[in-house]
Amino acid sequence: MKRIGVDVGGTFTDIMYWDEDGDLAVHKVPSTPHDPSQATVDGVRQLAEQVGISVADLGQFLHGTTVATNIVLEHNGADVGLITTEGFRDILHIARKKRPYNYSSYQDLPWQKWQLVRRRNRRVVPERINAAGEVLVPLDEEAVREQVRVLKDNGVAAIAVCFLHAYRNPAHEQAVKRIIEQEYPGVFISLSSEVAPQYREYERFSTTALNAFVGPKVARYIDNLANTTREAGVRGDIRLMTSAGGLITSQHAVDNPVLLLTSGVVAGLLGGCAIGRASGYPSVITLDVGGTSADIGVAPDGKLRMKHLLDTRIGDYHAMVPMAEVDTIGAGGGSVAFVDEGGMFRVGPRSAGATPGPACYNRGGTEPTSTDAMVVLGWLQADSFLSGSMRVEPQLAEKAIEEHIANKLATSVEHAAVGIFQILAHAMTEAISLHSVRKGYDPRDFSLVAEGGAGPLYAWHIAQQLDIPRVIVPHHPGIASAMGLLATDIRVEQPATVWTSLAAPDLDSVRDAFARLEAQVTEQLTGDGLAPEDFVIERSLDCRYIGQGYELRVPAPAGDIDNTWVASASEAFHQVHERTYLQRFDDKPVHLVNVRVTGIGKVGHVPLAEIESGGEDASAAVKGTREAVFWTDGSKPATFPTTVYDRALLKAGNVLTGPAIVEQFDSTTVIGPRQRATIDRVGHIIIETAAGESAAVDAEGGQR
The missing domain is CATH 3.30.1490 (Dna Ligase; domain 1)
Structure with a gap:
């Protein structure tokens, strides 16, 4: 069966193709935030043409999306109505009575400031079921009809139904569903007994309301994607990645869109697990850095860890659904650097995104970003983005950093660029520490899998900071999330x-x-x-x-x-x-x-084929040498002659000595000073710090 995995990110849409003969192909196109399906369909068509098949030949279409997550984070979901047990109208408002700042009398509580259901749309009806599932007060069906009519007149697009102890006996909620379908046909319905049939009152209410909040928009997105792909010729059903790391059908996703929260980020962790196993290092920490955010996951022995159901939050809301333990921070290639009003040098979490993007993209962006910093450092070249299909302008990157950072801090453009990189790298290092050291796992027992377009640019430095023994850069790091879709069940x-x-x-x-x-x-x-x-x-x-x-x-x-x-x-x-x-x-x-x-x-997983062996000599893959800025612990940044390699020409057994840069279609890999990299049998780059080797650096940062 010919299968395709599509992961839609904030900046790029990643696509991977795999067929029953083991043929593998990847593609990457800029995302279209106004209509994510446009980039998806355009990319699928281009990749199908690239491998010489018709789109109609695709038997499975696997998809990871951040649509549901973005709706919650941006607070732009549907107007929701709530029908609940008499006396429990304000459960969503009271929550667990926790305050973000215990000693502050003046603070906004996020779940109250951005309510999932406004109070006028929270309606109560007489009914009561006890914890044993026994009916104490029969459901007043006439009262239900009256409240549904009120919600219809208020123009709600979705209705959540949460009754006390419905997890024990869903009869009353099912009766309300039948009445809603009669009185308000077409409205999105979310029942707690279907969405979260477990005890814990507030969390069950919150999850059911979240499902209703994202439901109408997610349903429209999936329907639009299904129609668009069908018109393009795709015959297979769309299967979507859930927050628990599995695939569900499009209809299941439409009925339970809350399961799609953190959908895209889990795919990267699954891809990292498959990559680690293929290289013989099953325990992995994944660092998936895209244009907008960085996703960090820890998988001991290649197994996903699930969050506790009281920790499964999305933004400021509880979502009591299974979620793999992955953390997302606002740090990516598009993270904007700035000097705030207090004179503090900061980077992110705001991102330039796909439009206008970093200044060097020449799409109208004028603020400096992480990507601009790497252009200034010499790690990214004008002709290295997407194999030269996307041009960058180095002078625009230098101008943006000079105007917005260097001049304000009275430093050089080069040092400002190093600062941008190190600030973001520190944020990623802290996030990895939070999910490993502080949860009883020693990073020295893991390998760091560098994913995303920017992950291989940061991993060399982060591994040194945490004493992680090796970095694994997969064959297609920028497409790892799409690979995760093809590596799951x-x-x-x-x-x-x-x-x-x-x-x-x-x-x-x-x-x-x-x-x-x-x-x-x-x-x-x-x-x-x-x-x-x-x-x-x-x-x-x-x-x-x-x-x-x-x-x-x-x-x-x-x-x-x-x-x-x-x-x-x-x-x-x-x-x-x-x-x-x-x-x-x-x-x-x-x-x-x-x-x-x-x-x-169980579905067939992507097999990673072995590549041609070529011995230690990697000279056949050398593209040239250029000056790039590097540093080591305790040293000042300095310019080094840096060998640049073509990833496509590297063979198993090749050895690369840092500092070096490896360029390929979907990403660029940096190998720092005092580091040594080898190419393993499946084409992964394995980077290890070579302490005491010839690439020693003196106190001033120059090579000796």
Whole structure:
């Protein structure tokens, strides 16, 4: 089957093609923020022509998008109405009573300043179900009809329905859904019992409201993309990446758009895991630097870590959906450098984006960016962007840095450019430290996978700062997120709250919950066109010690759910707790809060073919030598003669000694002084610091 993966970023849209013969091709085009589908379709057509196929030959179209995330961050979602239990109108306003600044009397609470549902659109109706799922107050259907009419008159585009304890018994929410469909056909409907069927009142309300907030725009985007690709000739269904690192169908995404939050960033982590495995280093830290942001992920042994459900936030809102642990900061090739009113030298998080872009793009941008700094440092050349198809103007980069930074700080353009790089690199270093060292992982046990158009420009320096032993630069670093789409599986997860102590468990409720969830997952996967032999079912548990407020996810033991199973589940939790918090409490009873069933539909992954071997001599790949600025710890920046290589001509076994620059279509790789790089069997560049070698640097920064 011919497959294509498309990852839409803020600056570029990355595309990768793979077919059943193992042929691989990549492409990269500037994004079109006003209509992301335009760049997507144009890029797919160009890549199809490049590999000599018709767009109609594509059997699968895999997509990662930041559309849902951007809607939340930019606060421009739909007008949402809420129908909830009488007495619970202000749950979204009260939240968890946490304040960003504990001792400030004057502050805006983000979830109150930018409300997901305005108070006049939060409507209540008589109904009540208790925590056991028993009906205490029947649903007043006439009151529901009246409130739906009010919301219709108010012009809401989506309606969220959140009743107390609906995770135990969804009957009332389902009844309200039927009434809404009668009274307000066509409006987007979001039910908490479908979106987040778990206990935790505020988080469930927030997630359901978020789903409604992004729903109409995401649905229009997916429908537009589907129509546009269909008109272009694509026959296969679009499958989209979720925040948990799996693929879902376009219809599932339309029904549950909240699952697409952080969609694009997870693809980069999955791609990094595949890259690390291919080079023999499964434990990876991924650094995916694009034009607008940098995404950092940590995968010990190549396995995604999932965030705790109380930490799954997007912007200022809680989203109680499965999310892989990936952090995003505002640091990228388009990050704007400036001197603020207090005289502080700052870079980002504001980005020049695709339009107007960095000053050197000559598209109207006049502010200096990270990309402009690298042009001034000599790392990026006018003819190296997208193989020369995108020209840059070095004099415009120098002018922007001189006017906006160097003159204000009374320094040289060169030193200002070094400062821009180091400020952004420090932000990335701190983010990696936050997700590794501060969570019990030693960066020295990992390899740093440099991804994105700018990741290989920063990785050489960041690895030195954190003592990471090696940097892996994949064959196509700028397309790693698109590769992640082709390296993942179809994934569906369904949770349920059971709430029972494993000291005296209600095993029947556990069995019933697993059976119900497995039936739902199986129905969804078979409805997506998968045969039972094409997917596997996995079980997991959310457990905690009685009295704790946070659960930990634990793999569920295999076998029948009996006393032996309970003992195994308790021991599994003790082990996970010990690994997470460095202690266990065998004398404390374990509480089972949620059970989860995950269906994984296996698809063929992209195989990384071995490249031609060429020995250590890399002279055949040399493009020339140019002057570029570098430094080492404790040294001043200085100009070095730097060898420039053509990535396409490098062979397995080739050795490159820093400082060096490797140019290719989708990215540029920097190898610093005192570093040594080798090309491995699948074409990845492996960069390691060569302490004490001949590239030593004296105290003034000059080569000796």
